[in-house]
Amino acid sequence: MPGPIEFWFEFASPYGYFAASRIDKLAEKHRRPVGWHPFLLGVVFKATGGQPLTGIPMKGAYSRRDMERTAGFLGVPFKLPEPFPFLSVAPARAFYWLTDNEPGRAKALALAVYHAIFGEGRVIDKPEQVADIAAGIGIDRSALLAGMAEPKVKDRLRAETERAIAQGIFGSPFVIADGEPFWGHDRFDQLDRWLDTGGW
Amino acid sequence: MPGPIEFWFEFASPYGYFAASRIDKLAEKHRRPVGWHPFLLGVVFKATGGQPLTGIPMKGAYSRRDMERTAGFLGVPFKLPEPFPFLSVAPARAFYWLTDNEPGRAKALALAVYHAIFGEGRVIDKPEQVADIAAGIGIDRSALLAGMAEPKVKDRLRAETERAIAQGIFGSPFVIADGEPFWGHDRFDQLDRWLDTGGW
Numbered sequence: 001m002p003g004p005i006e007f008w009f010e011f012a013s014p015y016g017y018f019a020a021s022r023i024d025k026l027a028e029k030h031r032r033p034v035g036w037h038p039f040l041l042g043v044v045f046k047a048t049g050g051q052p053l054t055g056i057p058m059k060g061a062y063s064r065r066d067m068e069r070t071a072g073f074l075g076v077p078f079k080l081p082e083p084f085p086f087l088s089v090a091p092a093r094a095f096y097w098l099t100d101n102e103p104g105r106a107k108a109l110a111l112a113v114y115h116a117i118f119g120e121g122r123v124i125d126k127p128e129q130v131a132d133i134a135a136g137i138g139i140d141r142s143a144l145l146a147g148m149a150e151p152k153v154k155d156r157l158r159a160e161t162e163r164a165i166a167q168g169i170f171g172s173p174f175v176i177a178d179g180e181p182f183w184g185h186d187r188f189d190q191l192d193r194w195l196d197t198g199g200w
Numbered sequence: 201m202p203g204p205i206e207f208w209f210e211f212a213s214p215y216g217y218f219a220a221s222r223i224d225k226l227a228e229k230h231r232r233p234v235g236w237h238p239f240l241l242g243v244v245f246k247a248t249g250g251q252p253l254t255g256i257p258m259k260g261a262y263s264r265r266d267m268e269r270t271a272g273f274l275g276v277p278f279k280l281p282e283p284f285p286f287l288s289v290a291p292a293r294a295f296y297w298l299t300d301n302e303p304g305r306a307k308a309l310a311l312a313v314y315h316a317i318f319g320e321g322r323v324i325d326k327p328e329q330v331a332d333i334a335a336g337i338g339i340d341r342s343a344l345l346a347g348m349a350e351p352k353v354k355d356r357l358r359a360e361t362e363r364a365i366a367q368g369i370f371g372s373p374f375v376i377a378d379g380e381p382f383w384g385h386d387r388f389d390q391l392d393r394w395l396d397t398g399g400w
Contacts, residue, residue, distance in 0.1 A: 048257045057248045058370040062383060069380075072400045073390050170258040180269075183262060186386040190273050200272045 003178070004033040005195075008164055010041035010172035011088035011110075014067045014080065017118040019173035019185040020111060021076050026188060030195040032177075036107050038092040039164040040157065041172050042085075048170050052085045070185075071118075079121030086125045089157070090148065094130045096156045097147035098139070105139055112137050203378070204233040205395075208364055210241035210372035211288035211310075214267045214280065217318040219373035219385040220311060221276050226388060230395040232377075236307050238292040239364040240357065241372050242285075248370050252285045270385075271318075279321030286325045289357070290348065294330045296356045297347035298339070305339055312337050 007023050009016035027034045045051060053063045064080065071078030091113045098106040112133050116122045124130060127148050135141040147153060164174075168181060175182040175191055180199070182191045193200075207223050209216035227234045245251060253263045264280060271278030291313045298306040312333050316322045324330060327348050335341040347353060364374075368381060375382040375391055380399065382391045393400075 048259070050259075058365075058368050059248070059250075059383075062368060062370065062381060065381065066383070066387075069390060069400075073393065165258075168258050168262060170262065181262060181265065183266070184386070186384070187266075189389075190269060193273065200269075 002030075002032055004035040005191075006035045006037060006176040008037045008039055008169050008172065008174040008176070009110075011038055011091045011113060011117065011124070012085040013041060013172035014078070014118055015070075015185050016172040017114045018070060018074055018076065019175075019188070020114050021074065022185065022188060023173075023175070026192060026195075029192070032195065036095070036110055037160060037164070038088070038095050038110065038157075039161040039169070039172075040088065040092065042087065043161045044165055044170060047165050050170060054080075054084060077115075077119040079118065081117055081121045081123045083123065086123050088125065090125055090127045090130045092157050093148045093153050094127075094134060094144055096160070097144065097150065097153045100153075100156075101143075101147060102139065105137070108137050109134055109139065202230075202232055204235040205391075206235045206237060206376040208237045208239055208369050208372065208374040208376070209310075211238055211291045211313060211317065211324070212285040213241060213372035214278070214318055215270075215385050216372040217314045218270055218274055218276065219375075219388070220314050221274065222385065222388060223373075223375070226392060226395075229392070232395065236295070236310055237360060237364070238288070238295050238310065238357075239361040239369070239372075240288065240292065242287065243361045244365055244370060247365050250370060254280075254284055277315075277319040279318065281317055281321045281323045283323065286323050288325065290325055290327045290330045292357050293348045293353050294327075294334060294344055296360070297344065297350065297353045300353075300356075301343075301347060302339065305337070308337050309334055309339065 005027050009020060023034055054060045067080060068078060095106050095110055098109055113124055113130065116133055117124050124133070127145055131141045131145045134144050167176065171183050173185055177191060177195060180194060205227050209220060223234055254260045267280060268278060295306050295310055298309055313324055313330065316333055317324050327345055331341045331345045334344050367376065371383050373385055377391060377395060380394060
């Protein structure tokens with residue numbers, strides 16, 4: 001049986017949000033599971049010298065327009081939160097705590113958090129905000145809050161981010177399928193054909 | 201009658217090459233003319249702090265793989281010249297001299313130069329190399345060489361590059377259609393729909 005498609009994303013990444021809205025449908029088409037892996041892009045940027053898109057001269061202004069247009073193209077709601085970007089430690093920790101404790105709900109939380117951030121334009125960077133969103137989809141609020149504070153969960157997020165860097169992941173979203181790396185939701189056309197043909 | 205699609209590109213840009221291989225077909229579908237505009241991306245990078253893709257940590261290694269894979273996806277030959285990138289002043293000047301003197305041949309030269317650079321993996325940075333390619337498609341070699349040295353042509357390339365920056369162009373390829381900017385050949389899907397619908 002073919003292995004999972006590894007989907008790496010930063011919660012404060014608009015293109016990660018676009019990819020998250022499409023990855024399951026793409027994977028289903030090829031009967032492949034998806035491994036969801038949030039990581040901290042800011043930590044990656046420290047290693048690579050990368051910087052947040054929206055602050056780059058000229059490219060920043062274009063990127064805001066491109067995000068709006070891409071959302072319309074894909075038919076998903078979009079509102080860029082301000083300030084942007086922001087630290088996404090809280091939702092990423094919540095995700096990994098759920099992965100170890102209620103694995104069936106980690107993806108649902110990721111989608112709900114992404115919807116709050118980029119569908120509604122809300123800065124979600126506090127544990128309480130994440131816990132509120134989690135409660136809205138039936139997750140125990142206080143168990144999650146306690147879980148997010150566990151040293152084990154903090155270490156896990158740190159380790160996953162290091163694992164991303166070790167695999168050459170420098171941006172969000174980033175998909176690795178059968179060892180082949182695809183950066184950006186705009187490589188989903190190539191990823192789709194790659195999963196069909198096994199390469200070219 | 202709808203105006204032209206403005207296609208901006210750097211000759212030493214692999215993604216510019218991919219876009220050049222597709223722009224005419226896309227424009228024909230929408231019965232739109234294409235204005236071809238080479239510019240010097242290195243000059244733009246001085247204004248924006250951008251840097252050549254292949255030299256960026258992690259992203260550079262990925263980009264080489266992505267170029268190869270994208271070429272295969274599109275079905276065009278590809279070989280990255282070394283050293284890369286290189287100064288593309290010579291082909292860009294030749295293009296603008298032709299634009300003013302044999303306008304029907306400027307695009308043919310651009311395509312032939314792109315083929316030599318990325319189809320065959322040749323560094324084309326000397327006027328004589330450009331003139332050889334031009335001669336191969338029936339352009340007068342010595343007239344072109346003399347033309348490339350004209351101060352008027354040098355000024356023209358400088359002015360076009362400044363015009364690119366003034367329009368917010370920070371990368372290659374870059375298309376502007378009815379005032380809407382599209383960066384990257386991977387926005388051709390959005391460009392295609394935009395030309396159909398006039399936006400969304």
